Amino acid sequence: MASENCTAPTTFILSGLTDNPRLQMPLLVVFLAIYITTLMTNLGLTALISIDIQLQTPMYIFLQNLSFTDAAYSTVITPKMLATFLEETKTISYGGCILQYFSFVLLSISECLLLAVMAYDRYVAICKPLLYTVIMTKAVWLRLVKGLYFLAFLNSLMHTSGLLKLSFCSSNVLNHFFCDISPLFLISSSSTALNELLVFIFGSLFMVINIISTLISYIFIILTVLRIRSDDGGKKIFHTCASHLTVITIFFGALTFSYIQPSSSYSVEQEKISAVFYTLLVPMLNPLIYSLRNRKVRSSFRRTFRVRELFH
Template sequence: MASGNCTTPTTFILSGLTDDPRLQVPLFVVFLAIYFTTVLMNLGMIALISIDLRLHTPMYFFLRNLSFMDATYCTVITPRMLMTFSVGMKTISYIGCIMQYFSFVLLIISECLLLAVMAYDRYVAICKPLLYTIIMSKTVCWNLVKASYFWGFLNSVIHTSGLLRLNFCSSNVVNHFFCDNSPLFQISSSSTAVNELLVFAFGSLVEISSITTTFISYILIIQAVLRSRSKERKYKAYSTCASHLMTVILFHGTIIFMYFRPATSYSLNTDKIASLFYTVVIPMLNPIIYSWRNTEVKDALRRTIATKVLLR
């Protein structure tokens, strides 16, 4: 933890989104509303899928896990940011910063892989409908989710271990609203070449495998749909895939912009805005996207509300 006369600071200072005092209250109100909406909608999705037996299918099993990930990693980031806006608490302990980074990487990598699993699930459902319940058995579904979490955990351990070897002698002011790798690398007094290589190598592996799986799944889905003469089947395939595809584009587009663009184009102020999108906005949008055109979710919500009314 120390190198020569350099001692790792016990606390970091998160500079937040802005130092303008006039914006603190409006931003607090906006992000508090977004956070409550995110948690409420994702927990509502989890509860709805758990309660309604008709939603006890692989597709909604994965969606329930996606909602859990969204609610959790949003909670890892947003409350700390809200404390900065409300009481001006910008400090975070060294251990707190490391744990926040560890949790964030675990969940973001797990979600990246889960989205690929969901694409594969749609491929099996549309291209192999007669074998769907056999291929996507309960055991297989659990193993796919466990594998997503395992690789998320493994990546998190690797990246966090790399972060622990860095020294921060010159500054403890993190120019961000949470502990992410780029702003921490910026203030490190140690060489970050190995860390940057790890981020690029493992990040590329996860991104390429996830995007490739999704791309191949959708190519096969499109081929199957085009061969089908049933308008009902085409509409059902569109309605079940459109929401997932929209989520994939938003998620991967932001991640690629954040971590895989040329180093010369990095700007921490730009990164803050992009980070807001995938840490705060996307977790709120996902349940909206999945329920917007999904008649099964809407019907399940109506049945649940009707049951509650009848029981009164």
């Protein structure tokens, strides 16, 4: 009866990453530097792929979408997190909290599916090189990109709709630096069993789909490499795939640690640390990993700046 008479809070209070006053300013400076680097590298890589016609291939179009998603993903979380270091009352409106969670799920699932699509693209390029342009046409990669964003949107809509049905009568204090699902469950005054089940099922489903599709793609890639007699050819292929594998390992390692674990072993402090990793560090590392390890991106970067220098 109490939950029926309960009205939704107008604001939530974010506890932030730490309540230690000595750490507030150092963390603000560090995370601000990370955020600026994230925006510069991701948006720079997005612009570079748009400018350079030699990078207008499915592989780099997918990378462009990944970079844009990372920039948006970081922007959804980081500015509000930085504000919590400066504000005494670290509030976020109820609507802002719901919107932040919706955007967070949308972009994280988009990234998850993008990584799976990129693995498939590498499989086609390496295992079926003569048919690559026939299989991976513009119409195909456009459908893949639109499809993954649509699936991510539906998943986010489902979880957010479930969140809107919860009541928060007992407390409006979130022990986190953004509106994540676990701290919202902890302060909910209504049952979260169905919500938790859906988060676990669909989180596991997307992760399993990604891991299985990536494993299958790379098993075929490895078999193809083993048939190549040239050592240089094999090294070049593994060098191309190493960036993608590194990004997948970092991204899913952090998400698994946060979400795919028994509720009995859940720790808010551990969740905050892993959340810093996948919301701040991963979006910054992705473009650095791809641009530093990708010879074509590096040469395109040098070529683009050389052309600009000629016009000045």
